[in-house]
Amino acid sequence: MLSYIIRRLLYTIPIVFGVMLLTFVLFNVVGGDVSDQIAGRAASAETIAEIRAEYGWDKPLFFNSEDFFDTQFFNHLKNTATFNFGRSWADRERVIDKIKRGAGYSLALTVPMFFISLAISVCISLVVAFFRGTWFDTAVMLLCVAGMSIPYLSFILFGQYFLGFKWGLFPVYFWPDHFPVQYYLLPVLVGVVSGLGGEVRFYRTVMLDEMRSDYVRTAFAKGLGTASVLFKHVLKNAMIPIITQVVLAIPFLFLGSLLLERFFGIPGLGYLFIGAIGSRDYQIVGAITYIGAILYVIFDLLTDICYSLVDPRITFD
């Protein structure tokens, strides 16, 4: 088991290197030097040279004949390994500070959203799986597919228009002076409802797999009630795929929700990311992409190690 954990740990090294390489190719090779965009139209040659020096665009990409390590690629490896992403183009603030500040706002939106939708979809899927093959099952599945087919943007815009603007049930836009909880209600609601269709469908297949097992038949045969079988026996056994989903969702929780944050003005990482796309701020886009990938690698590693602790049969493949 120890050897498994060590091998699994070593396996993350090429993956992290791959992520660094990917962000480098995207933002330095394909994206490249944008000093003229930062400097503006009326900039002098010296200003542009200064900007190129700051972001390291004056150095060769991969190979430097004078100093082997003084290339854009090695600087990129060094900077990403130490989470030093330089400064934003727009307001000169350090990118990592912006990200640290945004993560809290993002988590405040995504954590309640994720757990509410998890609880609701698991409950619905249990009930639906119990009534499998009946008209009730068909009707709920039809609703789920219909819900999955409505574009996400429409959920947000119509939700904001009707619930926030027209009927005035919720505040429409974030305003940091006030007590913030109320600003999260509507985005959380919209997020939960828009994701429900896909999640119910997913957990229904998980539950159906469990429903066919012998222990369920035994439990019914010895005269247990429906509720007790569903919530005590089936739910407990379905916990493994559910927990996998939860652990793998955590990195996404940090990153927030791009469109929801944008529309409801929540200053989290999603808001930051979309704003950076609008202003073509490669520094921020690259940093968030990289951090998202690293978080995913870490939580993937943790899941595998937890599995190996629980289940001794697992080997490294």
Add this chain to the structure above:
Amino acid sequence: METISVNSVSSVAQNAGRSLWSDALRRLRRRKTAMFCFAVIIVYFSIAAFLYAVDIFHIPLAVADWSRQIGPEYQPPGAKYIFGTDFLGRSVFRKALYGAKTSITVALWASLISISIGVPLGAMAGYFRGIIDQLIVWLYTTLSCVPYILLILAFALVLADKTLDVFGWKIPLSGTATVYLAIGLTSWVGICRLIRGEVIKHKNRDYVLAARSYGAGSGRIIFRHLLPNVFHIVIINFSLRFVGFIQAEVILSFLGLGEKNSPSWGAMIDSARLDLPKGYWWEMTAATAAIFVISLALNVFGDALRDCLDPKLRTE
């Protein structure tokens, strides 16, 4: 006597000759809902093809001219203006039709790109194993670490307004090309993984060993023998992924990373966003309805196709 033998021969031929595809088709035809959804999908594709034909042959047709002002601005839907007019007095109906063209173009190209990357790579990884397998697995594991939507947006951002240099051919990337390249280059991971797994399973089956014993080379075994036997997975995967491509196109166009010179559903939602609080609901509704109908049809049809083509995956 003669007729009996003919009958028995034909019945044997019928039993033996029913391939996976004809069998699946037969089962699919029995499902009325799925066939209806298929008809809806065909209608959308025909609209796109028709608009391409109009563009190519310069057919002077009123419906195909989306940029013309047909009446006063912000006219509600009615007998005169089917889906109403937008802020410049253009027909929302015509814009929605052109949105179908943009979306389907993007989704088709994206599918084509990700199939032509994912399928050969997956087949090679599964067939050769060893160092090639490790490299390809490393490549797709790396890509799949980056959250999908961030990856698409990052690709679209750096590809926007770039010029593609293919062996001296300079191809400027238009908005549509940026979008389908971004989606296509990021979405091949799933199919690559599936094909790799399936090829590993098929690699030591008798038909592959037989082909090898006849002296067939690796390329021939992969493309002539293995891939046709696992290709139904590609079809299933992409009938279900198509919806995702359409929705991704909507989000990219909405964020201004997509096509700017012709209408798309995402751009319609973007321009209708500020009209909605003023009570001009029709452009938003038209775009939503257009996306909803094709997404629903694709979802239902894709599920049915999966059930018919791959009996193992069937949920019931």
